Amino acid sequence: MSGLLLTACGGVVDIPDETEPLGATELALCSNSAVTGLTISGLSVYEGEMAGGGSWMVSYPANAVRLEFRINNALQSSSELSGSSGSWYFSRAGLSCGGSYVFNVRAVPMVIDSGGGRTTCWANTSKSVTLYAAAPCPSYCGDSVCSLGEDAYNCPTDCCPGHCSNGSGCCSDSDCDGITICTLP
Secondary structure: OOEEEEEEOOOOOEEEOOOOOOOOOOOOOOOEEEEEEEEEEEEEOOEEEEEEEEEEEEEOOOEEEEEEEEOOOOEEEEEEEEEEEEEEEEEEOOOOOOEEEEEEEEEEEEOOOOOOOOEOOOOOOOOEEEEEEEEEEOOOOOOOOOOOOOOOOOOOOOOOOEEEEEEEEEEEEEHHEEEEEEEOO
């Protein structure tokens, strides 16, 4: 209720609007909010970059979700997405080749009120999904250079098991400089 009140001295006093009773604007906030769905639809690692995506779903009164992305249990990034369901995407560059990684995404329900206030419902039902991803080193077999991740068994055209006297790799004497010999194991 808003209005003006005249006082005995003739001054005007503005009566503030009545506020809603406690709990009406924050009705149930996190009560019964839950993440009801979380998926990883794809994940890959290529040339040091991990990329993936999936979907999420929350139940009323949640109207948003907080997603946390971890690699080998280390938090990489987080996102807050509004709505009752949607898609998520993740990418991270700078991973080393030759290893395997544990990727995890955790979803926690959120409520965004009409005033824009954001509440993350940490104590409510969240979901977490995990996927393992290998990061192979690129193979350039056939480029005449023995590169990281190549070896004489898998890439004999580039990585011969022998060594010339000058230190370079060889498969036969003809691979050396013509003066030195190829020593095979």
